Amino acid sequence: MTKDQLLTRRRALLAGAAAVTAAGTAGALALGRGAPPARPPVSAPAPGTVPSRPLKPSAYRLDPLTGYGAPRPAPHRPPVRSEPLLSMTGRGRTMLLTFDDGPHPRYTPQILDTLAEYEVRATFFVCGEMAEAHPALVARMAEDGHIVGNHTWTHPLLTSLRHGRIRSEMERTSEIVEKVYGKRPQWFRAPYGAWNRSVFQLGADLGMEPLAWTVDSLDWTTPGTGTIIERIEKGAAPGVVVLSHDAGGDRSQSVDALRSYLPRLLDSGYHLTVPRRQFT
Structure with missing residues (x-):
């Protein structure tokens, strides 16, 4: 060229x-x-490179710090006890009123009305199947400042059950209480006062303390309103835990008794309150 x-x-x-x-x-x-x-123009990726993909919907979730998708915190695990708590420690003339087996659509509202009239808070150990059937009553307990405890799902004799069945009875009840009350129960009471190693262990695993009672009104035997009043007033003392019932049978005597002994205990200087994590 x-x-x-x-x-x-x-x-x-x-x-x-x-x-x-x-x-x-x-x-x-x-x-x-x-x-x-x-x-x-859309072109094929170069050899040896990985094509980019659009983010999946999960990539746009809120940060867990905002509460979205954050895991539920594990319940506070109390010590595994070998016997239930029977009384409340502390100073002064303080007592606990507790009611088992409810909520019942007839008797529980009357008990709640009486407690509200005197501005007294109590503890209700509910059965899961009753709480599921009457969630509005459990919600009212929360609104009125009462404590809701776990009394199993169907009120069985726990010491006659296998470990897995005991767990189911207790766990299902804690779940329904959390759903309708707003938080998981921190207190547990075994039906019939029947405790064993599995019950104490499972209760602690679910974040609950075992609470029994000091004074049994035996109101479930329907002994008469006067007898119930007498038993509770004679047993009154600082730290006492009183056992009564708001379901499981005819509880009209229990309702009438509460209307009589509650103002008398208050007039005697007793402070009726709910349990706190200060038992020993």
């Missing part, structure tokens, strides 16, 4: 490059004037 031919070819290449540059500059000016940019 001659020298003249080389010069001619070089000039042609330079002219082509100048044309491409001019076209790019014109496009850039057009974008500056507001012309929409052209969508780049």
Whole structure:
């Protein structure tokens, strides 16, 4: 190739490059004037590269710090006891009133009304199947400031059951209480006062303390309103835990007795309250 031919070819290449540059500059000016940019063509990924993918919906979830999707905190695990708590420690003339087996649509509202009249809080050990059937009553217990404890799902004799069945009875009840009361129960009472190693262990695993009683009104035997009143008033003392019932049978005597002994205990200087994590 001659020298003249080389010069001619070089000039042609330079002219082509100048044309491409001019076209790019014109496009850039057009974008500056507001012309929409052209969508780049979709091309296959280069060999050896991993194609990018759109984020899955789960990638857009809120951060757990906001509470969305955060795991439920494990319940506080109390010590595994070998016997239930029978009384309340502390100073002064303080007592606990407790009611088992409810809630009942007839008797529980009357008990709640009496407690509200005297601005007294109590503890209700509910059965899971009753709580599921009457959730509004459990919700009212929460609104009135009462404590709701676990009394198993069907009120069985726990010492006659296998470990798995005991867990089911207790766990299902804790779940329904959390659903309708707003938080999981921190107190547990075994039906019939029948405790064993599995009951204490499972109760602690579920974050509950075992609470029994000091004074049994035996109201479930329907001994008469006067007898119930006498038993509770004679047993009154600082730290006492009183056992009564708001379901499981005819509890009209229990309702009438409460209306009599409650104001008398208050007049005698007793402070009727609910349990706290200060038992020993």
